[in-house]
Amino acid sequence: MTQPFLKIEGLKRQFPQAGNPDPDPVFEDVHFGIERGQFVCVLGHSGCGKTTILNILAGLDEATAGHVIMDGREVRGPSLDRGVVFQSHALMPWLSALKNVEFAVRSRHPEWSREQVRAHAVKYLEMVHLGHAIDKKPAELSGGMKQRVGIARAFSIEPKMLLLDEPFGALDALTRGSIQSELIGIVEATKQTVFMITHDVDEAILLADRIVLMTNGPRAKIAEIVVNPMPRPRDRETLHQQPEFYPLRNHLVDFLVKRSRAFAPGADWDPKNPPLVYPGAPARAAA
Amino acid sequence: MTRNKPWLAPLLSVLFFALFVGVWYLATSTTAAPTAGPAVDPEYAALLGAEAATGGQSAMPGPGEVAAKIWEHVLDPFYDRGTNDKGLGIQIGYSIARVLGGYLLAALVAIPLGFLIGMSPLVYKALDPFIQILKPISPLAWMPLALYTIKDSGISAIFVIFICSLWPMLVNTAFGVASVRREWLNVARTLEVKPIRRAFLVILPAAAPTILTGMRISIGIAWLVIVAAEMLVGGTGIGYFVWNEWNNLSITNIITAILLIGLVGMLLDHLLAWVARAISWRE
Numbered sequence: 364m365t366q367p368f369l370k371i372e373g374l375k376r377q378f379p380q381a382g383n384p385d386p387d388p389v390f391e392d393v394h395f396g397i398e399r400g401q402f403v404c405v406l407g408h409s410g411c412g413k414t415t416i417l418n419i420l421a422g423l424d425e426a427t428a429g430h431v432i433m434d435g436r437e438v439r440g441p442s443l444d445r446g447v448v449f450q451s452h453a454l455m456p457w458l459s460a461l462k463n464v465e466f467a468v469r470s471r472h473p474e475w476s477r478e479q480v481r482a483h484a485v486k487y488l489e490m491v492h493l494g495h496a497i498d499k500k501p502a503e504l505s506g507g508m509k510q511r512v513g514i515a516r517a518f519s520i521e522p523k524m525l526l527l528d529e530p531f532g533a534l535d536a537l538t539r540g541s542i543q544s545e546l547i548g549i550v551e552a553t554k555q556t557v558f559m560i561t562h563d564v565d566e567a568i569l570l571a572d573r574i575v576l577m578t579n580g581p582r583a584k585i586a587e588i589v590v591n592p593m594p595r596p597r598d599r600e601t602l603h604q605q606p607e608f609y610p611l612r613n614h615l616v617d618f619l620v621k622r623s624r625a626f627a628p629g630a631d632w633d634p635k636n637p638p639l640v641y642p643g644a645p646a647r648a649a650a
Numbered sequence: 651m652t653r654n655k656p657w658l659a660p661l662l663s664v665l666f667f668a669l670f671v672g673v674w675y676l677a678t679s680t681t682a683a684p685t686a687g688p689a690v691d692p693e694y695a696a697l698l699g700a701e702a703a704t705g706g707q708s709a710m711p712g713p714g715e716v717a718a719k720i721w722e723h724v725l726d727p728f729y730d731r732g733t734n735d736k737g738l739g740i741q742i743g744y745s746i747a748r749v750l751g752g753y754l755l756a757a758l759v760a761i762p763l764g765f766l767i768g769m770s771p772l773v774y775k776a777l778d779p780f781i782q783i784l785k786p787i788s789p790l791a792w793m794p795l796a797l798y799t800i801k802d803s804g805i806s807a808i809f810v811i812f813i814c815s816l817w818p819m820l821v822n823t824a825f826g827v828a829s830v831r832r833e834w835l836n837v838a839r840t841l842e843v844k845p846i847r848r849a850f851l852v853i854l855p856a857a858a859p860t861i862l863t864g865m866r867i868s869i870g871i872a873w874l875v876i877v878a879a880e881m882l883v884g885g886t887g888i889g890y891f892v893w894n895e896w897n898n899l900s901i902t903n904i905i906t907a908i909l910l911i912g913l914v915g916m917l918l919d920h921l922l923a924w925v926a927r928a929i930s931w932r933e
Contacts (some may be wrong), residue, residue: 502932
C-alpha cells in the first residue's frame with residue numbers, strides 16, 4: 364500500500380486546564396491523508412479544532428498524541444516546506460507589499476542577489492494581480508489586497524504544501540470570489556498541494572477535491588471525507604449548473620446543520636479509515 | 651470653526667502672551683514707586699551702598715529688563731570670563747553634553763537588556779524585583795554614592811542622568827518586545843527565520859514605536875534632572891548657572907536661564923517625536 368504525500372495519524376489535542384489533568388480533547392483519533400497535487404478542505408463548525416489541526420500541520424502547535432508525516436518525514440516544528448496563509452493576513456505593517464514578500468523569498472533563498480529576490484517577489488505579486496501596488500504599505504491596501512499579498516508570500520517560497528486558514532473569512536463576497544478564482548489559477552499552474560480550512564460550503568465545493576467533514580468539538584472526529592465529483596478546474600459561474608452540484612451541496616449543508624452535532628458512527632465506521640462519500644454520483648461510488 | 655481660521659490659535663497665543671507680559675509689567679512697576687514705609691536703616695544702607703537707594707524694592711525685574719538681558723545673552727552666548735562667569739551658550743552646552751552622554755549610555759544598556767527581558771519570561775521574572783525597587787528611587791539620591799565611588803563631579807552628573815534615563819527605556823523596550831504580535835512571530839517561524847534576523851527584522855521594527863516612547867520619556871526626565879544635578883555638583887552647566895545667579899541675586903539671569911531650559915527641553919522632545927514618527931507604522 365503506497366503512503367499518501369501527507370499522512371495524519373491518530374492526531375489528538377488537549378489544551379491544559381487548571382485542576383483537570385485529563386481535559387476533553389478538542390479532537391481525537393483524526394486520521395487522513397492528502398495526495399500530491401490534491402486540494403483538500405476541512406469543513407466544520409467553530410470549535411472543532413480546524414485551526415489547531417492546521418497549526419499542527421504548520422508546526423506551530425504540537426499534538427498531544429499522534430503524528431503527521433509529510434513526504435516520508437515526520438513534521439516537527441515549522442518549515443519552509445509548508446507555506447501558511449494566515450486568517451488575519453499577518454503582514455508586517457512596517458514593510459511594503461513587495462518587502463513583505465521579499466522577506467519570505469530572502470528566507471527561502473538567502474544566497475540570492477537583491478535583484479533575484481526582487482524579481483521573484485514581483486512575479487508572485489503579479490500572479491495575484493498586485494503588480495501596481497507593490498510599494499504600498501499594508502495600511503494602504505484593502506482587506507482583499509492584503510490577503511492577496513499573504514497568498515503571494517506563501518506561494519513565493521514554493522513550498523511542498525500550502526496551508527490556508529480561512530483566508531477569505533473576513534472578505535466581502537465579491538472580493539472573495541475574485542481571489543478564489545485567482546487561487547484556482549495559481550494552484551492549477553503550480554500543481555500545488557493545498558490544505559485549507561473553511562466553514563463556507565460553496566467555497567469548499569469550488570476549491571476542494573476532497574472535503575473533510577468534522578463533527579463538533581470537543582472530541583471532534585472526522586465523520587467522513589466527501590469526494591467532489593466535479594472535475595478541475597471548476598468555474599464559479601457554471602459550477603451550479605452541473606448535475607452533481609446540488610446533491611453535493613445539500614449533503615454538505617445537511618451535515619453542517621444536523622449530523623455534525625449528532626454524529627452517531629455506525630458499526631463499520633473506522634476512524635483510521637474515514638469513509639469516502641460520493642454524493643450525487645452513486646455510480647462512481649460503486650466503481 | 652478653527653478649520654477655516656488657522657490663524658486663530660496663534661492669535662490667541664499672542665494675546666495670552668501680551669496679557670501675561672502686561673500683568674508682569676504692572677506687578678513689577680508698582681513696587682518701583684517709593685512707598686511710605688519705614689526709613690532704611692542707615693547701617694543696612696552702608697552695607698548695600700547704592701542698592702539701598704531703592705529702599706525695600708524687590709529684585710523682581712520687569713519684562714523690559716529680562717528682554718534686555720536675553721538680548722545681551724543672544725549677542726554674546728559663548729563668552730568666558732573665568733569659572734563663575736561663562737556665557738549661557740557654554741553653560742547649556744555642558745548640560746546638553748552631560749544629558750546626551752548619560753542618555754546614550756543608558757540607551758546602550760537599556761535597549762539590549764530590555765530586549766532580553768522582553769524575549770525571556772524567565773529573565774523578566776528574575777529581574778523584575780530589582781527593577782521594581784530601583785525604578786522609584788529619585789536619581790539625585792544616587793548622587794552621594796556616585797560622588798564617593800566615582801570621585802568626579804562631572805562623571806557623577808552623567809551617572810545620575812544615566813540612572814534616571816535607564817528605567818523608562820528598559821521597561822518600554824521589554825514591554826514592546828514582549829507584546830510583538832504572535833502572528834508576525836509565527837510568520838517568522840514558518841519561514842525558518844534565524845534568531846538574529848528575527849530580532850532585527852521582525853521584533854525590533856514591531857517594538858520600535860514602544861521603545862521610542864520610552865526614549866522620549868527618558869529624555870524628558872533627563873532634562874528635568876540635569877538642572878538639579880548641576881545645582882548639586884556645581885562648576886558648569888545651566889543648573890549651576892541658575893544656582894550661581896541666585897547667589898548673585900540676578901533674577902533677570904535666572905529668568906533667562908529658565909526660558910532657555912524650557913526651550914532646549916522642547917527641542918529635545920520634538921527631536922525624539924520626529925524620530926518616533928519616522929519609525930512608527932500604521933495598520
